[in-house]
Amino acid sequence: MAFAGKWETETQEGYDEFCKLxxxxxxxxEKGRDYKLITEVVQNGNEFSWSQLYPTNKSITNKFVIDQxxxxxxxxxxxxxxxxxxxxxxxxxxFPKYHHIAEISGGKLIETSTVGSVVLKRTSKKI
Known part of the structure; x- marks a missing residue:
């Protein structure tokens, strides 16, 4: 259940170039550059509900089961x-235009999205 909880962006690297691609x-x-993205994860074994609130005040929730x-x-x-x-x-x-990896490292949520050779790395703290 390592992913479960509410997370807030601390740092982003490669944001502009990734978003353009x-x-x-x-x-x-422009709105999202310094925005503190909120991610909320509910985990029940291999079942996940992954919600993110974006700077446009739009929220997206994706629900999934590992390997399904x-x-x-x-x-x-x-x-x-x-x-x-x-x-x-x-x-x-x-995803259709990029590959996304999420992991917990040092108590932080690290999300790495890659499109070609461009990488967006977002680090979030638990709130």
Whole structure:
């Protein structure tokens, strides 16, 4: 149950370049640059509910079970099918335009999203 809880962004690296490659509009990039993204995770064994509140005041909740295909949604509203896997304690998901890994390290939620050679690394503290 390491992921369970409410998390707030502390730092982001590679934000602007990643967002541009992911097709996020400039005005949304600007709003989100210094925004403290709130992530709330409810974990029950291999079942997860993963919610994020974005700077546009839009909230996205994706529910999934490890190793089972599920319906997911991006911040842009794009719906897609994905299978979240657990690899060495890390949650791994292939979104339509990028690959996302979430892990707990040193009591922090570390999220790494990769599109080509561009990496967005977000570190969040538990609140």
């Amino acid at each position: 992911a097709g996020i509009p400039d005005d949304i990039i 295909e599920c319906d997911m949604e991006t911040i842009g509203g794009k719906k897609f099918k994905a299978t979240v896997t657990m690899e060495g304690g890390k949650l791994c998901t292939k």
